[in-house]
Amino acid sequence: MTTLHTEPGARLPDGSGLSRHVVVAPGMCSGGSLLFGRIGDWTWEVVSESCRINVHAARTADGDPAYLSFYYYRVRGGDVVHPHGLTFGDELRVDSRSFQFGNQSVITLHRLAPAGLDLPDGPLDPAEVYEHPHPDCLYAENFNRWIARTTAGSNRGLAQVTPPDFGYQDLPPLPNAYSPRAFVGRARSTGSFHPDGPPGFQETGEPRTFTYTLDVVRDLNGAGLMYFASYFSVFDTMLLRLWRSLGRTDEQFLRRKVTDQKIGYFGNADPGTVFEVTVRHWRSAASPDVEIADMALRDTATGHLVAVTAIETGTAGDRSPGSG
Structure with a gap:
């Protein structure tokens, strides 16, 4: 059996992602949105680690709060792991990796696999996610963009903005063939x-x-x-x-x-x-x-x-x- 890491996860050698062993708890499985929230939390963690920024406390150049918002979220369920098919105690291997996608955004990919499943060595490959997904696994794609409020106390008219310490430059680029920009x-x-x-x-x-x-x-x-x-x-x-x-x-x-x-x-x-x-x-x-x-x-x-x-x-x- 593959040796699995416990949360919060082991950082990939190139710094672009994390691999972790997850035991499904009540707060991440239901017939609703709990799993999607947990995957989103993992995205923020991976971006924090790989871009050398505290995403949870990011600020604009003017010192205002900046948020790594979700612009596009896709999830594809597998035969074994699918969004509403998890229950207490299920064990998963979760591999996550972030990719450069311009200076104001980032794409993070996740693979949720049954623990012990024979998987390729190395970091999560976009070709697997987009072209050759394992039939047993769940895959998630998060396209995130930085935003900030333009009016205090209002959620209307949010503006795109980039925190000055967003270190995206060392991330691997996502191949253009997989870009969701035109589709979205x-x-x-x-x-x-x-x-x-x-x-x-x-x-x-x-x-x-x-x-x-x-x-x-x-x-x-x-x-x-x-x-x-x-x-x-x-x-x-x-x-x-x-x-x-x-x-x-x-x-x-x-x-x-x-x-x-x-x-x-x-x-x-x-x-x-x-x-x-x-x-x-x-x-x-x-x-x-x-x-x-x-x-x-x-x-x-x-x-x-x-x-x-x-x-x-x-x-x-x-x-x-x-x-x-």
């Missing part, structure tokens, strides 16, 4: 990851629209910003409403298997914000148990696009007679 940019301009529908899928009905009010108890982080993992929760709440409208049960929802989810973060929100969420839903023509829900989250007061997501799920054995 199209999602921002069209309000969808699948504006024309995913190839090989059939839409199950007309788009649905739901409303959601920002929850100040759950949705804000300690800096007063809408928490990146809360976007997962909001979208999952909308997915649950969709499933209920299709005649499915909550138990079926909890058994869903997320094989691929993408979120583009294009804004933040203040307390009291009411969102309008437009949901489109497709089913694979070749594999009816594979479905994709695409959602756009907008501020109802301004119409501003705040975020988009596409969630691919497997529903084998869980489709009801009236499921669309």
Whole structure:
């Protein structure tokens, strides 16, 4: 069996990442967003280590707080490790690595593997993540950009800014072939990851629209910003409403298997914000148990696009007679 490291992890020889042994605890597994929050915390840790900066206390050149915000988050589930399939005591090997992506941003890749799985030696290779993923593993991609408030106490009009001590220069560059910039940019301009529908899928009905009010108890982080993992929760709440409208049960929802989810973060929100969420839903023509829900989250007061997501799920054995 591979010798595994205990948290907080062993630094890679080139300084670009960490490898750690993780025992799944209650605070990182659920039918909701707990795992996504934990992966995001690992991203901040890896960037702190590899870029020689305290991400948690970063400051602009003017001394104002700077935040390593999430601009794009993708997670792909494997046959063994998938987002809502973990439980107490599961043991994982987690390999993480950050890559240079301009002077204001960084990309961090993570592989969550069953402990003891035979894996390639050396640091996590982007070619594995993007081209040859191991079928048993979960992979996460975090594209983060530095931001700061432009108005005290407001989460609107956040500006891109780079802390002067952000030491990204020694990070390995991410090959251009794997860059998500154009892909995420199209999602921002069209309000969808699948504006024309995913190839090989059939839409199950007309788009649905739901409303959601920002929850100040759950949705804000300690800096007063809408928490990146809360976007997962909001979208999952909308997915649950969709499933209920299709005649499915909550138990079926909890058994869903997320094989691929993408979120583009294009804004933040203040307390009291009411969102309008437009949901489109497709089913694979070749594999009816594979479905994709695409959602756009907008501020109802301004119409501003705040975020988009596409969630691919497997529903084998869980489709009801009236499921669309």
